[in-house]
Amino acid sequence: MSESVFFADLQMADLVLDRVYQGGSKGNMGDDPIGKLLPVGNQGGFRYKGSVEKQDVRLVVLYTSGEETDWPDQLDPTTGDFTYYGDNRKPGRGLHETQRKGNLLLRDIFDWSRGDANDRAAVPPLLLFQKSSGRDVVFRGLLAPGSPRLESDEELVAVWRTTRDLRFQNYRAHFTMLNTPAVTRSWIDQILAGDPLGGACPPEWRAWVKSRSYRALEAPRTIAIRTKEEQLPLAADRWILETIYEHFSHDPIQFEHFAASIWARFDSNVEAVEVTRPSRDGGRDALGTYRLGPLTDPVRLQFALEAKCYGLDTGVGVKMISRLISRLKHREFGVFVTTSFISQQAYTEIREDQHPVVFITGRDIVESMKRRGIGRRDALEAFLGTEFPIERSVVEAALQDGLTVREPAAKA
Known part of the structure; x- marks a missing residue:
C-alpha cells in the first residue's frame, strides 16, 4: 500500500509520485486535500492559480475520479501517455463557454506548447491527482x-458527443507524464512567486520548456500475466460487457464481425481484416495484415483472429488457445478476442512459451467502447442494434480511416 500524508501535514508536504494525501473528517468541502496542498480551490476537474481570461495562470491541477463512463480519462503507466477530457460535458454551451474555463485553458496551453521556448514558458506546470478513496487523493505526477507519439493536430481534439439527441463538443487532450519522482515544496513556492524555471525546477520540466523535449515516465509492467480481475471490467462498467454478451450470445458469427471491428479500432496499424467463411474458418475467424514502419515503405505482418463470446464467469482455457496457436502459419501472430477472460494457466503458458498472441478480454472491449463515446446504455443499445446483425462486414465501417477491408469470401 502506498505511503500516505495526514491531512494536518498537507500544507508543507512535497508531492511524491503515487503517494496518497488524506482528506479531512469534518464532512464538508474543507476536507478536500488538494485545496490544502495547493492554492487552487477545492472543487472541479480543473483547478488553477490565476485568471484564465488574463492569461496569468501560474499553476494547474487536473483532477480525475477515473469513474466517469462517458469521459474515460486514462493514464498508461507503461508509456506515460495521459488522456484527459475537458469540462464541456453537457449540451447547451459552446466549446469554450464552461463555468470553470477549463476548455479555454486547454486551448491556450496547447497553443503555447506548439510555439517557441518563450511561448512554452507561459505554460503553467500541470499536476495530476486522482481519487483514491473517500476524500483521499493520489498524486500521479507532473504533466x-x-x-x-502524436502529430500536433492530434494532441488537442474537439470531439462530438450526443446526449438525449442533443449534440455538443468537448476537448480530448493528450499529455505526457514526465519522469519527475517528486514535486518539491520549494518548486511550488517558486511557481507561485512567478519563477517556474527557478533553481528548484525539475530538469524534466526545464527541458520541455527549453526544447519541447519529453522525458517521459515509462514504467514497463513487471507482471505480464493479467489476473482475472484485471481482465474483466470494474463493477461500474460490468453492465456494458453484459449487454454485449447478451446481444451476441446466440449469434457467434455476428460476434466474429464485432471482434474484428474491436481489434481494428484497438490499433491503428491494423491495415486489413477479412472475416472468414463460418464453415471453413479452420480455427481462424478472421485474417488480416498489420502494418509496421513508415507509410511510404511499410512491412506487413499477417495475423489470424479468433473470437469467443463467453459469459463473464466462463474463462478461456488452454485447449481453446492451443487451437489458435496450432493454426498459426509461419511469421503469423494471433489475436484472441473474448467477452470473458483468459484462464491463469493458459495465460501463463502462452507468455512463458513466448507465443505471439494478443489477448483482448472483457475489460479491453469495455475500454474500447468508452473511448468511442459509447458509454451510456441507450448509446450502446443503439450502436449494437444499428450495426449488428449485419449482412456485410461491419469491419468496413470500423476501418474507414484509411484502412483496407476485403469482403468475406462468397458462400460455397
Missing part, C-alpha cells in the same frame, strides 16, 4: 501538454 507536459502534447506527446512525441
Whole structure:
C-alpha cells in the first residue's frame, strides 16, 4: 500500500509520485486535500492559480475520479501517455463557454506548447491527482501538454458527443507524464512567486520548456500475466460487457464481425481484416495484415483472429488457445478476442512459451467502447442494434480511416 500524508501535514508536504494525501473528517468541502496542498480551490476537474481570461495562470491541477463512463480519462503507466477530457460535458454551451474555463485553458496551453521556448514558458506546470478513496487523493505526477507519439493536430481534439439527441463538443487532450519522482515544496513556492524555471525546477520540466523535449515516465509492467480481475471490467462498467454478451450470445458469427471491428479500432496499424467463411474458418475467424514502419515503405505482418463470446464467469482455457496457436502459419501472430477472460494457466503458458498472441478480454472491449463515446446504455443499445446483425462486414465501417477491408469470401 502506498505511503500516505495526514491531512494536518498537507500544507508543507512535497508531492511524491503515487503517494496518497488524506482528506479531512469534518464532512464538508474543507476536507478536500488538494485545496490544502495547493492554492487552487477545492472543487472541479480543473483547478488553477490565476485568471484564465488574463492569461496569468501560474499553476494547474487536473483532477480525475477515473469513474466517469462517458469521459474515460486514462493514464498508461507503461508509456506515460495521459488522456484527459475537458469540462464541456453537457449540451447547451459552446466549446469554450464552461463555468470553470477549463476548455479555454486547454486551448491556450496547447497553443503555447506548439510555439517557441518563450511561448512554452507561459505554460503553467500541470499536476495530476486522482481519487483514491473517500476524500483521499493520489498524486500521479507532473504533466507536459502534447506527446512525441502524436502529430500536433492530434494532441488537442474537439470531439462530438450526443446526449438525449442533443449534440455538443468537448476537448480530448493528450499529455505526457514526465519522469519527475517528486514535486518539491520549494518548486511550488517558486511557481507561485512567478519563477517556474527557478533553481528548484525539475530538469524534466526545464527541458520541455527549453526544447519541447519529453522525458517521459515509462514504467514497463513487471507482471505480464493479467489476473482475472484485471481482465474483466470494474463493477461500474460490468453492465456494458453484459449487454454485449447478451446481444451476441446466440449469434457467434455476428460476434466474429464485432471482434474484428474491436481489434481494428484497438490499433491503428491494423491495415486489413477479412472475416472468414463460418464453415471453413479452420480455427481462424478472421485474417488480416498489420502494418509496421513508415507509410511510404511499410512491412506487413499477417495475423489470424479468433473470437469467443463467453459469459463473464466462463474463462478461456488452454485447449481453446492451443487451437489458435496450432493454426498459426509461419511469421503469423494471433489475436484472441473474448467477452470473458483468459484462464491463469493458459495465460501463463502462452507468455512463458513466448507465443505471439494478443489477448483482448472483457475489460479491453469495455475500454474500447468508452473511448468511442459509447458509454451510456441507450448509446450502446443503439450502436449494437444499428450495426449488428449485419449482412456485410461491419469491419468496413470500423476501418474507414484509411484502412483496407476485403469482403468475406462468397458462400460455397
